[in-house]
Amino acid sequence: MLLLVVFATGVAAEEVENPYSSAIDVRMGQRQFQSKCTSCHGVDATGGEEADGPDLTTGSFRHSTTDAGLFRVIRDGIEGTSMRGLRRAKDQEIWQLVTYLRTLSGAVDPASLPGSMGAGRVAFERLDCGRCHMVQGRGGRLGPDLSRVGDRRGPEELAEALTEPSAEVAPRWWTVRVTRADGTVVEGLRMGEDTFNLRIMDGEERLLSFAKTSLRSVERILESTMPTEPLSGEERDDLVAYLASLRGDDS
Amino acid sequence: MRGLGWGGMILPLVVAQASPGQEPAADGMPVLSPVTWERLLNSDDEPHNWLMYHGALDGQRFSRLDQINRENVGRLELKWAHQIRQLDRNQTTPLVVDGVMFITESPSNVTAVDAATGRAYWRYEHPLPDGIRLCCGRNNRGVAILGETLYMSTNDAHLVAIDARSGSLLWDTEVADHTKGYSKTAAPLVVGDTVVTGIAGGEFGIRGFIDGYDAATGERRWRTYTVPGPGEPGNETWAGDSWRTGGAPTWLTGVYDPELDLIYWGAGNPAPDWNGDVRLGDNLYSSSVLALDRETGKIVWHFQFTPHDVWDWDAIQVPVLADVELNGELRKAMLWANRNAFYYLLDRGSGQFLFGEPFALQTWANGLDEDGRPILRENVFPTTEGTRVAPIAGGATNWWSPAYSPRTGFLYVNSFDAEGIYYQRDDEYEEGSIFLGGGHRMPLAADHYKSAIRAIEATTGEIRWEFPITPRTRSGVLATAGGLVWSASVDGYFFALDEETGEPLWRMSLGAAPHASPMSYAVGGEQRIVVAMGNVVFVFGLAEE
Numbered sequence: 001m002l003l004l005v006v007f008a009t010g011v012a013a014e015e016v017e018n019p020y021s022s023a024i025d026v027r028m029g030q031r032q033f034q035s036k037c038t039s040c041h042g043v044d045a046t047g048g049e050e051a052d053g054p055d056l057t058t059g060s061f062r063h064s065t066t067d068a069g070l071f072r073v074i075r076d077g078i079e080g081t082s083m084r085g086l087r088r089a090k091d092q093e094i095w096q097l098v099t100y101l102r103t104l105s106g107a108v109d110p111a112s113l114p115g116s117m118g119a120g121r122v123a124f125e126r127l128d129c130g131r132c133h134m135v136q137g138r139g140g141r142l143g144p145d146l147s148r149v150g151d152r153r154g155p156e157e158l159a160e161a162l163t164e165p166s167a168e169v170a171p172r173w174w175t176v177r178v179t180r181a182d183g184t185v186v187e188g189l190r191m192g193e194d195t196f197n198l199r200i201m202d203g204e205e206r207l208l209s210f211a212k213t214s215l216r217s218v219e220r221i222l223e224s225t226m227p228t229e230p231l232s233g234e235e236r237d238d239l240v241a242y243l244a245s246l247r248g249d250d251s
Numbered sequence: 252m253r254g255l256g257w258g259g260m261i262l263p264l265v266v267a268q269a270s271p272g273q274e275p276a277a278d279g280m281p282v283l284s285p286v287t288w289e290r291l292l293n294s295d296d297e298p299h300n301w302l303m304y305h306g307a308l309d310g311q312r313f314s315r316l317d318q319i320n321r322e323n324v325g326r327l328e329l330k331w332a333h334q335i336r337q338l339d340r341n342q343t344t345p346l347v348v349d350g351v352m353f354i355t356e357s358p359s360n361v362t363a364v365d366a367a368t369g370r371a372y373w374r375y376e377h378p379l380p381d382g383i384r385l386c387c388g389r390n391n392r393g394v395a396i397l398g399e400t401l402y403m404s405t406n407d408a409h410l411v412a413i414d415a416r417s418g419s420l421l422w423d424t425e426v427a428d429h430t431k432g433y434s435k436t437a438a439p440l441v442v443g444d445t446v447v448t449g450i451a452g453g454e455f456g457i458r459g460f461i462d463g464y465d466a467a468t469g470e471r472r473w474r475t476y477t478v479p480g481p482g483e484p485g486n487e488t489w490a491g492d493s494w495r496t497g498g499a500p501t502w503l504t505g506v507y508d509p510e511l512d513l514i515y516w517g518a519g520n521p522a523p524d525w526n527g528d529v530r531l532g533d534n535l536y537s538s539s540v541l542a543l544d545r546e547t548g549k550i551v552w553h554f555q556f557t558p559h560d561v562w563d564w565d566a567i568q569v570p571v572l573a574d575v576e577l578n579g580e581l582r583k584a585m586l587w588a589n590r591n592a593f594y595y596l597l598d599r600g601s602g603q604f605l606f607g608e609p610f611a612l613q614t615w616a617n618g619l620d621e622d623g624r625p626i627l628r629e630n631v632f633p634t635t636e637g638t639r640v641a642p643i644a645g646g647a648t649n650w651w652s653p654a655y656s657p658r659t660g661f662l663y664v665n666s667f668d669a670e671g672i673y674y675q676r677d678d679e680y681e682e683g684s685i686f687l688g689g690g691h692r693m694p695l696a697a698d699h700y701k702s703a704i705r706a707i708e709a710t711t712g713e714i715r716w717e718f719p720i721t722p723r724t725r726s727g728v729l730a731t732a733g734g735l736v737w738s739a740s741v742d743g744y745f746f747a748l749d750e751e752t753g754e755p756l757w758r759m760s761l762g763a764a765p766h767a768s769p770m771s772y773a774v775g776g777e778q779r780i781v782v783a784m785g786n787v788v789f790v791f792g793l794a795e796e
Contacts, residue, residue: 035678036685039386039454043674043690052340052388080338082388087381088683171698193698194742195720196758 018067020095021102029100032093036086045104053082059105059151060248070098106154110245113155113237120242123235132225135246141205142189142225144173148248158240165226175221176200181214187221280367280775281350283416285398288443292509298732299773301347303504304393304438306770309572310506310515311655313730314771318778319793320733324747324757326794330779331369333362333788340388340766341783344438344652344727346396347772348415353396354788355438358389359405363418366774369790373418377405384432384683386454392504392767393438395446397466402446404435410448410462412469422469426450432457432683438504440514442545445472447514449501453565456496456522456686461505461514461541463548473548477501477518477536485535493530496680498522499537503567503650508583511600513551514543515572515585519565524644525633526675526688527561534559538566540587542602552602556589558624561632562615562673563644563691564590571655571662572599575710586709588653588664590646593619594712608712610705611647612668615640633673633689643671644691652727652768654736659750661706661715663728663736669693669700697722704728704738706753716753727768729780737780739765745782745789761789 020028033045040053047055054062063078064070074094077085086094110117124130132143139145149158160167174190178200188200188208198218199209212218231239286302294300294307298315306312319327335341339357346353352366359377364370383389383406394401394413400421401413407429412421426448427433432455439448445463453459459477464470478497479485486494498521505516521530521537538557541550557564571586577596585599592613596605604623616625631640641647646667653664675689693700702723706715726739735756736748745765746758763785770781780791 034676034690035687038690039685039687043692046692082339082385084383084385171696174698193721195740195744195746196755 016068018071018095018098020092021099025096025099026103028093029096029098032089032097033100036089037097040082045101056101057104057106057152059107059148061101067095067098067102070101071095074098105152106157107151107247108155108244110150110241113241113244115234115237115239115241117238117241117245120238120240123239124242127229141201142203146243146246148246150244150246151248153243155240155244158243159236162231162236162239163228165224165228166222169224173224175223175225177219177221178210179216179218180210181216183216189225190220283349283351283399286348286396288397288441291397291441299347300349301345301770301772303346303395303440304344305504305506305569305652308507308509310569310652311571311573311657311730312569312652312728312768312770313654313656313732315732316771316773316778317732317734318773319731319735319780321735321749321756323793324733324735326796327747327757327759327780327791328794329759330790330792332790333364333369335786335788337389338786340390341786341788342390342392342436342766343783343788344393344768344770345781345783345788346394347770347774348396350774351415352772353394353401353415355391355393355403357391359391359403359407361391361394361401361403361413361418363415366772366779375413375418375420377403377409377411379405379407380429383407383429383434384452384455385434386451386685390436390766392436395439395441397441397444397446400466402439402441402448402466404437404439404448406434406436408433408435408450410435410439410446410464410469412466424464424469424471426462427452427457430683431455432686435502437502440504440507441466442507442514445545447505447516449503449505449516451500451502453498453500453502453519453522454524454685454687455683456498456680457500458495458497459499459501459518459537461501461516461543461548475541475543475548475550477539477541479535488532488535490529490531496522496686497530497534497537498524499534499539500565500567502565503569506570506572507545508572508599511583512545513599514545514548515570515599516541516543517566517568517570519567520560520563523678523680523686523688524563525561525673525690526678527559527632528675529688532559538564538591540566540570540585540597542599554595554597554602554604554623556587556593556595556623557591561675562591562640564642564646565650566590567650568648569652570599571653573655573657573709575660577605577710584709586653586655586662588648588662588666588707590642590649591615591625592642592647593625594662594664594707595623596709596712597623606712610664610707610712610714611666612641612670612701613647614670633675635675637672637674639670639672639694641670642667643669643693644673645671649725651725652729654728654730655709656730656736656750658732658734659706660709661750662709663730663738663750664705664707665702665724665726665728665738666705667700667702667723669697702740704736704748704753706736706750718748718753718755724765726765726782729769729771731771731780737769737782739769739782739784741765743784745769745784759791761785761787763787
């Protein structure tokens, strides 16, 4: 009871740890989120369709890195934006929201996973993943930069991305086959497409831009460019553990 | 006066001198003079001005200026831009009156600038209290004018009157209590000497209404609730006490027909948005259009597009009034492309449903019956597990203005063919708090779906052409007598299409998404095209040859 009084002042929030971080607090925070936040941030917190609230599942928050800072943002809002504070909420409710937000990124402690981070790192190099993926500034450009992939992807998602890369490809990584008016063809990653133009990175990592009117056709290639080499269960677990360890806070 | 027939020539001063109620200054530039009700009724006679949110009382968003046309639109260039200080959505449609432009800014400000140069005369900043409840951003879409007074909605649910020459506050009326979830974002509509205005807050379980205020004093003359109370017709369409928190907000500017002397206004979603079980019944007058008597605000007729709406499909679109020939008969019609993906043609005298056809992807109804009521498909209501239905909650279209061109008989509508997953949930109503009863998301990124500007033939509902947009649009549409249709896309393009074919004739990448509808005016005899994108108001005109 005494503890509650101390934290209820709110002013102390700058320096304190989140006192409501148990499993039940996650659920209570989720309920708060569902009733107060989804109209801007979306039911799955990946951003609002109509109200443009930012994606809260990326593992990093633009306006704060600490729990206390997130508490302040939720309580006070962000001046000059549509983010208004939950001024009438109890401190406990706001802490529970912070706790819930912390669960959204999918980040886990890689040491708790069955695979070996070290073996995963070796497998990553043996499979030449760096040909397309950058990690800490080294590697290719034809796949997503994995330097902080552990912040936003949980182990199940990472495992699926390894074994079924074509299951869900984000629009940024769609591959397209572009046929010019003269019949020549170029394939590449769809970096940007708008009403009038298309921008791709081809297999040699060149940035190319086309006026759509100058093209005969643009087709999406549904197959991911990621190779699907058969992995043993152990290799997969090791790679998952290594990828889960790639976090923004330990570089 | 339809079409000034400038034929592409620049005739300085002719228009300014021809317009009523004003004397040009010594250098020939127009001088702000009182905007009488007569001027508003006859706004077609002064197409160089944009005297109200929709341009005219009929809601057509059609400019009779034809100096910029299909032949010369390639010569369009930026003339000036106005940067809005607050970073937020920029939903403004500026007014232009005799060479002065009035631009509303987020959250509840308005500034007057010289329409020739964009340089400021004054700015009014409305002080806002903390803790305003807004579902969807600190928006303001525009002002209305009568005489020399501007009327503006504010986010704290006030209606303010501002002197058009100085920016001084003349009166400030609280329309509703903002702490209970009420807010205001739309431009008011002047009808006679009454300022007609709506309310927002459908996501907070408010009880919606449309109000009429004395333009001189700010005193309220009438209020018409869009959720009928006990004893009023329609109250029986709300189970139990659910009418008390029934929503049906009125957050977009309506229109007026002087001959029939009727005001038309759309009403939004019932509350809570996605849980219909707590408000069984049709939920009148949510997701409906209302025809109101000008003097009393009494409801003359209503038409409900989406009875018992459980998808958030507000009938918050512009009622477009046009006289069209249907089966050899001239009809005083209302054209309505609804958020629910159906295009409707109504008789605006009686409210009679004439026909309705889908104009975008929809999977919720097997068409409309002879009264215009949707024939629901099975398994389309939100559930706890989620139900997949097209269109999305944001709609096949939304509040962004369509445009109707009397030259082509087409209604130009921005449209989106996408599906959403709708969730139902139990929510307790708490005064002033979000009250949704569920949630909504799109299962896939917008890139997977199709968006387009569509030309709907008003009398048949046929799509005569479409201009596909990648990835989608959140902009209104303007049609001009130069044969052009203007709109914008979230990828940051502003563009002009051929009114007959949809062929793109001009475009410019402005680098930020639109949340507004374009308009047109002229100053010094030169036509301008205006669009608000990002936090900027851009003004285009022809380059000298």
